[in-house]
Amino acid sequence: MNVNLKQLAEMLGLSQTTVSRALNGYPEVNAETRQRVLSAVRETGYRPNRAAQRLATGRAGSIGLVMPIAQGIDSDVHFGEFLAGLGEESVRHDFHFVINPSAPEDEEATFKRLAASGNVDALFLAYVRANDPRIAMLKSLSIPFVVHGRAIEQPADYPFLDIDNTAAFYDAARLLIQLGHRRIALINGPANLTFSIRRKKGMQRALEENGLPFDESLSQHSLMTDEYGHRAMQQFLERDEPPTAVLCSSTVIALGAVRAINKVGLQLGTDISLIAHDDVLPMLKPENFSVPLTTTRSSLRAAGSRIAARLISRIMKTGDYPDQELWRAELIVRASTGPAPKS
Amino acid sequence: MNVNLKQLAEMLGLSQTTVSRALNGYPEVNAETRQRVLSAVRETGYRPNRAAQRLATGRAGSIGLVMPIAQGIDSDVHFGEFLAGLGEESVRHDFHFVINPSAPEDEEATFKRLAASGNVDALFLAYVRANDPRIAMLKSLSIPFVVHGRAIEQPADYPFLDIDNTAAFYDAARLLIQLGHRRIALINGPANLTFSIRRKKGMQRALEENGLPFDESLSQHSLMTDEYGHRAMQQFLERDEPPTAVLCSSTVIALGAVRAINKVGLQLGTDISLIAHDDVLPMLKPENFSVPLTTTRSSLRAAGSRIAARLISRIMKTGDYPDQELWRAELIVRASTGPAPKS
DNA sequence: TAGCAAACTCAAAGCGCTTTGAATTTCGAG
DNA sequence: CTCGAAATTCAAAGCGCTTTGAGTTTGCTA
Numbered sequence: 105m106n107v108n109l110k111q112l113a114e115m116l117g118l119s120q121t122t123v124s125r126a127l128n129g130y131p132e133v134n135a136e137t138r139q140r141v142l143s144a145v146r147e148t149g150y151r152p153n154r155a156a157q158r159l160a161t162g163r164a165g166s167i168g169l170v171m172p173i174a175q176g177i178d179s180d181v182h183f184g185e186f187l188a189g190l191g192e193e194s195v196r197h198d199f200h201f202v203i204n205p206s207a208p209e210d211e212e213a214t215f216k217r218l219a220a221s222g223n224v225d226a227l228f229l230a231y232v233r234a235n236d237p238r239i240a241m242l243k244s245l246s247i248p249f250v251v252h253g254r255a256i257e258q259p260a261d262y263p264f265l266d267i268d269n270t271a272a273f274y275d276a277a278r279l280l281i282q283l284g285h286r287r288i289a290l291i292n293g294p295a296n297l298t299f300s301i302r303r304k305k306g307m308q309r310a311l312e313e314n315g316l317p318f319d320e321s322l323s324q325h326s327l328m329t330d331e332y333g334h335r336a337m338q339q340f341l342e343r344d345e346p347p348t349a350v351l352c353s354s355t356v357i358a359l360g361a362v363r364a365i366n367k368v369g370l371q372l373g374t375d376i377s378l379i380a381h382d383d384v385l386p387m388l389k390p391e392n393f394s395v396p397l398t399t400t401r402s403s404l405r406a407a408g409s410r411i412a413a414r415l416i417s418r419i420m421k422t423g424d425y426p427d428q429e430l431w432r433a434e435l436i437v438r439a440s441t442g443p444a445p446k447s
Numbered sequence: 448m449n450v451n452l453k454q455l456a457e458m459l460g461l462s463q464t465t466v467s468r469a470l471n472g473y474p475e476v477n478a479e480t481r482q483r484v485l486s487a488v489r490e491t492g493y494r495p496n497r498a499a500q501r502l503a504t505g506r507a508g509s510i511g512l513v514m515p516i517a518q519g520i521d522s523d524v525h526f527g528e529f530l531a532g533l534g535e536e537s538v539r540h541d542f543h544f545v546i547n548p549s550a551p552e553d554e555e556a557t558f559k560r561l562a563a564s565g566n567v568d569a570l571f572l573a574y575v576r577a578n579d580p581r582i583a584m585l586k587s588l589s590i591p592f593v594v595h596g597r598a599i600e601q602p603a604d605y606p607f608l609d610i611d612n613t614a615a616f617y618d619a620a621r622l623l624i625q626l627g628h629r630r631i632a633l634i635n636g637p638a639n640l641t642f643s644i645r646r647k648k649g650m651q652r653a654l655e656e657n658g659l660p661f662d663e664s665l666s667q668h669s670l671m672t673d674e675y676g677h678r679a680m681q682q683f684l685e686r687d688e689p690p691t692a693v694l695c696s697s698t699v700i701a702l703g704a705v706r707a708i709n710k711v712g713l714q715l716g717t718d719i720s721l722i723a724h725d726d727v728l729p730m731l732k733p734e735n736f737s738v739p740l741t742t743t744r745s746s747l748r749a750a751g752s753r754i755a756a757r758l759i760s761r762i763m764k765t766g767d768y769p770d771q772e773l774w775r776a777e778l779i780v781r782a783s784t785g786p787a788p789k790s
Numbered sequence: 791t792a793g794c795a796a797a798c799t800c801a802a803a804g805c806g807c808t809t810t811g812a813a814t815t816t817c818g819a820g
Numbered sequence: 821c822t823c824g825a826a827a828t829t830c831a832a833a834g835c836g837c838t839t840t841g842a843g844t845t846t847g848c849t850a
Contacts, residue, residue: 106565108836119800124838134798154566155507156836158498159805166543173531173729184527188516191546198566200509200543203534222449223497223541330673330702331735359673363706386516392674451806462830467808477828499806502835 107148116144127152154198166200167415168224170214172231173205182328182354182404185385186230186252189408197416212241219245226415228252232298248418250411256298263418263427265411269299272400272433273306273351276379279398279435280349281314284444285377287322289347291336291357295325303353303381322347326357333360341368348444352380355388358397371395377441381433396438402431450491459487470495497541509543510758511567513557515574516548525671525697525747528728529573529595532751540759555584562588569758571595575641591761593754599641606761606770608754612642615743615776616649616694619722622741622778623692624657627787628720630665632690634679634700638668646696646724665690669700676703684711691787692720698731701740714738720784724776739781745774 113120118137126133126141144150158165169190171183194201202224206214215238218224225247229238232253242249243262251264280288290307293300308318322340326332333352340347341364352358358380362372370376372395382390382399384406390397414425456463461480469476469484487493501508512533514526537544545567549557558581561567568590572581575596585592586605594607623631633650636643651661665683669675676695683690684707695701701723705715713719715738725733725742727749733740757768 106563109838110836120837121801121839122799125799128838132798137798149563151564153502153836154564155498155501156805157838159496159502159807160836160838162805164498171531171534173535184530187527187530187546188514188548191514192548195545195547198564200545200566202538202543203530204538205531205535220449220492221494221497221541223543329731331731367710388672388674452808453806463807464809464831465829468829471808475828480828496806499835500808502837503806503808505835 107150108153109150112141112144112148112150115148116140163419164200164223164225165198166202166224167194167412168202168215168218168227169204170211170218170227170229171203171205172211173207182383182385183230185383185404186408189403189405189410190228190412191408192405193409193412194416197420199412199416212238215241215245219247225419226250228411228415233296234298234301236298248415250415250418252407252411253298256301260428263414265407265414265429265431267299267402267407267431267433269302269433270306270309272381272402272435273303274310275306275433275435276351276398276400277307277310278314279437279441280351280377280379281310281316283349283377283441285347285349286316286444287319287345287347287349289322289337289340289350290324291333291350291352291361292323292325293328293353293357300325300353303351307351328354328356330356330360330363333357334364335360337361337364338367341365341370347376349377349379349441352378355380355382355385355390355397355399358390358393359388362393362395362397373439373442375445377444379435379441382436390436390438393440395440398438398441399436400433401436402433407431450493451496452493455484455487455491455493458491459483506762507543507566507568508541509545509567510537510755511545511558511561511570512547513554513561513570513572514546514548515554516550525726525728526573528726528747529751532746532748532753533571533755534751535748536752536755537759540763542755542759555581558584558588562590568762569593571754571758576639577641577644579641591758593758593761595750595754596641599644603771606757608750608757608772608774610642610745610750610774610776612645612776613649613652615724615745615778616646617653618649618776618778619694619741619743620650620653621657622780622784623694623720623722624653624659626692626720626784628690628692629659629787630662630688630690630692632665632680632683632693633667634676634693634695634704635666635668636671636696636700643668643696646694650694671697671699673699673703673706676700677707678703680704680707681710684708684713690719692722692784695721695723698723698725698728698733698740698742701733701736702731705736705738705740716782716785718788720787722784725779733779733781736783738783741781741784742779743776744779745776750774 109120109123113123122133123141126138154165204214215227227247227249229242230252232251232255234256236255239255239262254260254264254266292304311318324336326336350361352361365372365376372378379398382401384403390399417423417425452463452466456466466484469481497508547557558570570590570592572585573595575594575598577599579598582598582605597603597607597609635647654661667679669679695704708715708719715721722741725744727746733742760766760768
């Protein structure tokens with residue numbers, strides 16, 4: 105039998121007001137009284153009824169999530185990992201989710217409906233596209249939100265958390281160039297997503313700075329799956345002058361790429377170098393590859409957790425996090441990169 | 448500005464009671480009145496405040512989900528797909544989730560805490576293990592739940608949704624036997640999960656019935672990843688007498704297995720046959736493999752959706768679904784199976 | 791020792807819905 | 821017509837919490 109506020113207050117010989125205030129950290133409550141309340145809570149196992157809190161405060165205590173279900177989106181692996189982070193943090197604050205699986209064409213409507221329903225007090229957007237209309241829409245919605253990623257060619261005047269994709273792939277490409285590679289291929293994520301665009305730009309910049317051309321035919325966009333990675337790499341390897349190095353936008357893509365490399369009998373790290381972006385998926389660790397992969401690393405789960413923290417802090421008006429964060433990915437060198445082979 | 452019940456009732460010149468009843472389908476309300484209410488709802492865009500509903504009814508309107516985060520669990524791909532189904536159905540009834548990422552050793556505690564918190568009114572359990580103590584625990588918790596899968600060697604006296612894994616792999620193995628295969632390998636999921644155990648049993652039964660031995664050394668358990676699939680298949684192919692056919696517990700495993708097969712230059716469907724279980728993952732379709740895969744098919748997303756429907760119906764005490772369901776997987780023959788090669 | 795601000799505590803009014811128990815209408819039978 | 825049952829509708833009491841506005845104490849100052 106769970107106690108409620110009223111009973112707790114009676115037990116303590118206090119009013120509900122005081123107990124409530126003691127629990128919610130209001131200053132106008134005697135330190136000693138607060139201690140009494142706190143220990144009573146511990147004894148009785150009192151847990152405030154969330155529905156009542158929500159009703160009283162007008163806060164829904166939940167975050168709206170639009171889960172992409174399109175085939176073209178790498179919803180599965182990466183989304184799951186991100187969600188774990190989000191969930192981890194949310195549960196700590198007793199926040200709920202409203203998960204809306206939605207096809208891309210319905211997403212805007214889904215967001216609107218969610219916001220209008222009053223059943224969530226924050227929204228979250230991911231898989232940002234080049235000039236994403238959803239961001240403007242979210243801004244107009246007068247409900248807190250955080251974007252995972254950020255748009256291109258739009259003022260970044262909204263809350264976001266992104267990794268510096270440009271820098272990550274700039275660093276990766278530069279390493280390869282320093283190792284003597286001249287023909288570097290890119291197996292990227294979907295062409296319309298901003299992280300793909302930025303990664304390509306980072307690579308281009310590194311090439312330019314070193315007076316090297318960027319060969320469009322050595323750049324492919326694909327879904328973030330093993331299969332597409334394999335296919336893309338295969339095509340690259342069939343060329344007259346195959347690349348001596350390749351950048352992959354995900355370890356999942358790298359999985360397929362490595363497979364294609366092995367198939368033609370090339371030795372990874374010797375005959376051909378590979379750097380992949382590592383989202384730190386527990387199921388696919390770069391160090392577990394038969395030749396451990398050099399990667400640009402940034403944990404997707406950490407990002408999820410951080411976004412939840414920011415969203416919740418915004419809702420509860422507690423603490424303050426920066427409104428915009430750009431995380432730097434670490435470049436971690438393992439065995440899949442080596443000097444360009446003498447040609 | 449959203450209207451609330453009170454305002455709506457005033458507009459209609461009715462009491463809140465009547466409007467509420469009209470909306471919730473109570474019989475004692477005049478058909479004509481109900482129509483008036485309904486059209487007023489449409490005009491005003493009235494949406495009941497869920498927090499108030501929850502408080503008044505005592506129902507939390509949300510489902511507790513323990514999300515496995517262990518490395519050993521195929522949380523990612525399969526869980527994501529399942530979740531999409533769950534979300535799809537839940538959102539239709541305006542139900543929330545409480546997602547608790549949790550390591551296996553903490554799962555029981557997590558469930559207990561969830562149930563005790565009163566913030567969820569149903570729980571959901573997946574990744575059932577052989578003699579799973581969590582089921583008994585759930586039964587003791589006096590909160591509705593549905594198990595995805597079912598235990599072994601325990602009375603199945605609890606609500607579950609499972610697929611007939613035994614039958615699926617029995618069917619698959621029998622097909623291979625009919626095609627003349629004698630050495631059939633199995634690349635299964637984790638050894639402690641019930642679906643793995645049943646699939647193995649199904650295969651064993653098919654062999655027995657045809658007077659064939661089951662070769663333990665041709666059976667492997669692994670994580671449901673490409674990598675492990677590849678490794679397992681590779682080992683099988685290195686044997687003196689490699690198998691002429693293989694069953695895979697997931698298309699993800701099959702991905703790796705096919706890779707290993709290609710690597711040694713064998714032709715799938717001719718030199719060696721393969722049947723995989725297909726959870727209908729949008730990112731990995733058996734028909735997209737270079738040699739389309741014969742599969743036992745059962746949609747994970749459909750299962751998620753169904754479980755949500757059952758859970759919600761139980762909570763709302765509407766409609767009635769069977770308490771226990773055993774879905775039959777379909778055996779779909781494609782090009783990856785063929786007659787056993789003459790030896 | 792009075793007087794007042796500061797420090798605490800409290801009663802009561804919602805938050806928006808469901809639901810109980812009673813009141814009012816409507817209607818067919820007598 | 822009249823009356824009781826059936827059909828509708830209603831007022832009001834919660835659900836458990838937060839928060840406003842108003843006490844009550846306490847601690848100093850003068």
